[in-house]
Structures are given as structure tokens and as C-alpha cells.
Amino acid sequence: MEFPFDVNALFPERITVLDHNLTAGRKALGRQDPQQQIATVIDELGKASAKAQQLAAPITTAVKLQTNRHHLYLLKEGESNGGKGVVVGFLKVGYKKLFLLDQQGVHVETEPLCVLDFFVTENLQRHGYGLELFSFMLQHKRVEPVRMAYDRPSAKFLSFLGKHYGLKDCVPQVNNFVVFDGFFRDKSAVQLRKALPKKPEGEIKPYSLTEREVVREEQRALPWPFARPTAPPLSPPLSLSSPYSRSLSVDSSPSRGPFRGSPAPGPYRSQTPHSQYIENMNCRARRTSSLNRSQISFH
Numbered sequence: 283m284e285f286p287f288d289v290n291a292l293f294p295e296r297i298t299v300l301d302h303n304l305t306a307g308r309k310a311l312g313r314q315d316p317q318q319q320i321a322t323v324i325d326e327l328g329k330a331s332a333k334a335q336q337l338a339a340p341i342t343t344a345v346k347l348q349t350n351r352h353h354l355y356l357l358k359e360g361e362s363n364g365g366k367g368v369v370v371g372f373l374k375v376g377y378k379k380l381f382l383l384d385q386q387g388v389h390v391e392t393e394p395l396c397v398l399d400f401f402v403t404e405n406l407q408r409h410g411y412g413l414e415l416f417s418f419m420l421q422h423k424r425v426e427p428v429r430m431a432y433d434r435p436s437a438k439f440l441s442f443l444g445k446h447y448g449l450k451d452c453v454p455q456v457n458n459f460v461v462f463d464g465f466f467r468d469k470s471a472v473q474l475r476k477a478l479p480k481k482p483e484g485e486i487k488p489y490s491l492t493e494r495e496v497v498r499e500e501q502r503a504l505p506w507p508f509a510r511p512t513a514p515p516l517s518p519p520l521s522l523s524s525p526y527s528r529s530l531s532v533d534s535s536p537s538r539g540p541f542r543g544s545p546a547p548g549p550y551r552s553q554t555p556h557s558q559y560i561e562n563m564n565c566r567a568r569r570t571s572s573l574n575r576s577q578i579s580f581h
């Protein structure tokens with residue numbers, strides 16, 4: 283991805299770690315206010331990622347990065363574009379409090395590091411850049427991929443995780459986060475992570491909302507005429523007496539039913555490749571009994 287300004291001056295390192303400060307480590311050469319340009323890069327990457335994932339709105343923006351405790355790893359290729367460099371892609375991670383089902387189907391409160399967004403520009407995919415970003419992040423965060431949770435991974439990302447890290451068998455969940463066999467091996471590593479100081483995004487979102495679902499909620503909250511019209515659901519809405527309505531009441535997104543191995547209703551992201559992939563992976567979500575969150579006991 284090219285920009286009218288000098289990417290190499292803005293990001294001196296090949297991989298830059300950005301946080302809420304939107305600064306690229308050491309001072310960018312001779313720049314008065316590089317923040318605006320960094321914000322432009324993040325916003326453009328966020329838009330391109332949303333487009334690639336068929337999301338209605340970006341889940342990565344400069345403003346969101348400034349208001350959350352996320353880390354964004356940005357990869358550049360310095361030689362391209364007449365020496366000005368190009369931005370190749372990014373990976374965004376952050377800790378989330380999640381209610382997950384372990385292998386026995388018991389709800390566990392966890393706070394794992396989650397992959398929230400991941401994108402390599404279209405023409406550079408399958409050249410190893412994704413792996414370069416991902417392995418840098420693993421070293422920086424000192425975490426194993428199996429200990430992480432994945433916010434509704436796309437089919438490409440699931441294939442990436444299977445190929446590079448052997449992550450194939452996931453533990454069925456009733457929300458849209460994916461975790462793999464081995465995640466619960468040493469519960470103390472993922473469970474009861476020492477709580478960070480209270481901050482808005484660190485709160486437990488109702489039903490462990492994924493970033494994608496939060497975007498959807500934000501879209502809904504916009505007043506007319508700014509709110510996007512929602513397309514009709516692909517299947518009729520479930521009535522209260524539906525056999526699925528019970529599982530919908532537990533830890534799943536209020537805006538979208540838990541993943542059930544078939545295309546779920548909702549216009550916000552094409553479900554089919556992800557669903558088919560998950561289906562192949564035997565990651566069908568478990569249907570659980572009708573419990574309120576207050577009734578769920580944690581172990």
C-alpha cells in the first residue's frame with residue numbers, strides 16, 4: 283500500500299509496534315507531527331482489511347487504537363515505491379475477558395491475548411509476510427499461538443494457523459471466538475489473568491462480543507440517517523419457541539446467534555467460507571442450556 287508521504291521516514295523499522303500513543307518508537311526523521319500520517323496509514327489499512335473480510339465498517343481505526351489497549355504490528359517493505367517504502371500489512375492484538383467453554387463444556391472466565399484483526403495487502407498475500415508479522419508478535423508478547431483466542435477468524439486465517447502452527451482442532455464455543463486444543467491445558471495460564479486497571483474496553487462486554495460485533499453495535503447506535511440499513515436476514519428470525527433460542531441466550535452475540543456450523547444470518551460479514559472451514563474442522567458450537575450469565579458458575 284503506497285502513500286504520498288515517505289513511509290520509511292515515518293516507520294524507520296521494518297516492523298513497528300503501535301499502541302494508543304500512535305508513535306513509531308524513536309522519533310521519525312525530521313517530522314513535525316507524524317501522528318496525522320500514522321493515523322492515515324492505520325485508517326487506510328483498517329478500511330482495506332474490512333473490505334477483504336467483507337465487514338460493513340473497519341474494526342481498526344486510529345481512533346479505536348488510541349482508545350484501547352491494543353497493540354498493532356505494522357510491516358513495511360522499505361525498498362519499494364522509489365525508495366519511499368510501502369506498507370505491507372498489519373496485525374492487531376489485545377487482551378479480552380471472554381467466557382469460553384472448556385473441553386468438558388464448562389464455562390471458564392479467561393483473559394487471553396486475542397487476534398483482533400490481521401491483514402496483508404492483496405497482491406502480497408502468500409509471500410510469507412503474514413508469518414513474519416505473526417512470529418514477531420509471538421516473540422514480542424512471549425505467547426504461544428495455542429494460548430491465544432481468535433476473533434472470528436476468516437478461512438484464510440484458519441488455513442494460515444493450520445499450516446504454520448498446526449492449529450486445526452478447535453474447542454467448540456457458543457460465541458464467535460475460536461480457541462484450539464491445548465488452550466485449556468494449563469488453566470492458570472489463560473484463566474484469572476491478573477486484572478489490568480479498569481478501562482472501558484477491558485470490561486466484560488455482554489456475551490463476550492467480538493470486535494466485529496462491537497462494530498455492528500456501534501453502527502446500530504447511529505441515529506438515522508447515519509445508521510446503515512441492515513439487509514434482510516438470510517433465514518427467518520428464530521422465534522422464542524425455536525429449538526435454537528436456548529443456545530442464543532448463553533454467551534453468544536445478541537446481534538448474531540452462536541456459530542452453528544451453517545451460514546448465520548446477518549449482512550456484516552460473509553459467513554460462508556469461515557463457516558465451511560469451521561465445519562470441516564469439526565468446530566461446531568455446542569448447544570447449551572438456557573442459563574443467564576448470572577447463573578453460570580466459573581471454575
Ligand SMILES: CC(=O)SCCNC(=O)CCNC(=O)[C@H](O)C(C)(C)COP(=O)(O)OP(=O)(O)OC[C@H]1O[C@@H](n2cnc3c(N)ncnc32)[C@H](O)[C@@H]1OP(=O)(O)O
Binds near residue numbers: 413433435436
Ligand atoms: C481474527 C482475524 O483477524 S480474521 C481476518 C484475517 N484476515 C483476512 O482474512 C484478510 C485477507 N487475508 C490476508 O490478509 C492474509 O491472507 C493473511 C493475513 C490471513 C495471511 O497473510 P499471508 O501473508 O497471506 O500469509 P503467509 O504468506 O505468511 O502464509 C500463507 C498461508 O496463509 C494461508 N492463506 C493466505 N492466503 C490465502 C488464500 N488466499 N487462500 C487460502 N489460504 C490462504 C494459507 O495457509 C497459506 O499457505 P499456502 O499458500 O501454502 O496455502
